[in-house]
Amino acid sequence: MSPEIDRRIPAALLILRFFLAVFLLQWSIEKLILPDAAARIASSFYSVTLPAAGSYALGIVELILSLALLVGFYRTVSYGLSLLVHTVTVIVSWRQLFDPWGLAKVGNHLWISTWPTWGGFAALFLMREWDTWTVDGWRQSRSALPTDQAMSV
Numbered sequence: 001m002s003p004e005i006d007r008r009i010p011a012a013l014l015i016l017r018f019f020l021a022v023f024l025l026q027w028s029i030e031k032l033i034l035p036d037a038a039a040r041i042a043s044s045f046y047s048v049t050l051p052a053a054g055s056y057a058l059g060i061v062e063l064i065l066s067l068a069l070l071v072g073f074y075r076t077v078s079y080g081l082s083l084l085v086h087t088v089t090v091i092v093s094w095r096q097l098f099d100p101w102g103l104a105k106v107g108n109h110l111w112i113s114t115w116p117t118w119g120g121f122a123a124l125f126l127m128r129e130w131d132t133w134t135v136d137g138w139r140q141s142r143s144a145l146p147t148d149q150a151m152s153v
Helices: 003-033 035-046 052-071 075-097 114-126 135-143 148-152
Strands: none
Touching: 003 035, 003 052, 003 075, 003 114, 035 052, 035 075, 052 075, 075 114
């Protein structure tokens, strides 16, 4: 691979990771700031009763996941969990797009945006080894540096 391409891949993955993390981050902040809104969403879309404490707990967990995704910390785990979280949203949103007879509902274009976002999460997960401008990438580069002992041999 050419050096120019080698630099563009991590840059492209940084951009993708940044915006996917911001996407998740806004939902986690909403759970912490507006727990009642999170409870209404959980009830209407997921058919789950979510108490305020549950909203805060989910918000904190999602905030940690969003920040791990943002900086590329434990890429396999954080990218995989982010993909899983969004997969649940995509599956649930399917009901928002179609009525029981499989006919498209009018006015639900916003939910279609969950599909390309899912594609972004899937692509980032599949390309996580090339996403080197991350905390994990930095840690790997540090462990690849020669040590004083190795240099003296």
